[in-house]
Amino acid sequence: MVKSIGGLTLQVSLDRKRMDQFTLPPGEKWRQFELNALGLRDFAGARLDGALNPFALARFANLLVVDFKQIEGLSAEAREHLLGSASREWSGGACSRALPDGRKIIILNPNHGRQRQHSTLMEEICHVFLGHTPNRLAIVTEGKGGKSAARDYQKADEEAAYATGAAALVPFSALRRLVLLGRSAGEIARHFRVSRQLVLYRLKVTRLWSLYKSAHPAEVRSVKKKRSSERDSRLQ
Numbered sequence: 001m002v003k004s005i006g007g008l009t010l011q012v013s014l015d016r017k018r019m020d021q022f023t024l025p026p027g028e029k030w031r032q033f034e035l036n037a038l039g040l041r042d043f044a045g046a047r048l049d050g051a052l053n054p055f056a057l058a059r060f061a062n063l064l065v066v067d068f069k070q071i072e073g074l075s076a077e078a079r080e081h082l083l084g085s086a087s088r089e090w091s092g093g094a095c096s097r098a099l100p101d102g103r104k105i106i107i108l109n110p111n112h113g114r115q116r117q118h119s120t121l122m123e124e125i126c127h128v129f130l131g132h133t134p135n136r137l138a139i140v141t142e143g144k145g146g147k148s149a150a151r152d153y154q155k156a157d158e159e160a161a162y163a164t165g166a167a168a169l170v171p172f173s174a175l176r177r178l179v180l181l182g183r184s185a186g187e188i189a190r191h192f193r194v195s196r197q198l199v200l201y202r203l204k205v206t207r208l209w210s211l212y213k214s215a216h217p218a219e220v221r222s223v224k225k226k227r228s229s230e231r232d233s234r235l236q
């Protein structure tokens with residue numbers, strides 16, 4: 001009797017282990033990012049394998065997403081600079097000082113596509129949910145003359161926020177299922193309403209890349225060719 005109960009317990013834990021293998025990616029760090037991301041998706045009421053709308057989550061993170069066009073007091077020159085020659089150098093910004101009601105303002109680069117705005121916004125949301133505090137440099141800057149300073153985080157926090165945000169947008173279990181169904185990175189990107197680059201990033205960090213490669217050899221060859229010609233462009 002006792003033995004069978006023990007056997008049952010063991011069976012359950014083995015099943016759980018097997019389940020984890022399909023719901024969580026390998027590697028302790030990536031499992032933790034995935035668990036936090038799943039928590040965020042749950043919080044947002046996102047369907048298990050569907051797209052996540054970060055704008056709905058931003059409200060819960062007490063972030064106010066402001067349209068760039070609504071910003072007053074920017075000179076025509078500054079506007080031209082931010083949207084013109086410097087447009088490629090920024091994806092989004094957060095004001096380090098909260099509004100009187102506690103909300104923090106986030107501004108997204110309107111020149112970047114909706115998909116890229118989604119990953120930028122997700123990263124900012126994750127900084128809030130993961131309780132990251134801006135690093136010392138930014139705090140010191142903020143103290144000077146009450147000027148609002150750009151927020152800056154520690155490198156490890158940047159990685160955690162970006163990786164968790166990406167996992168929330170493209171969760172491992174659904175990604176794995178779509179790869180097994182033979183879907184291309186482009187199709188998967190459209191499914192989750194993210195960029196193809198973000199899907200490629202997720203395939204690599206969750207170690208689904210070799211599985212993907214075996215199903216799409218021609219596509220992987222073209223990715224490699226493109227990578228070597230634009231080596232310095234960041235995965236976003």
Ligand SMILES: [Zn+2]
Nearest residue numbers: 123153158161
């Ligand atoms: Zn960040």
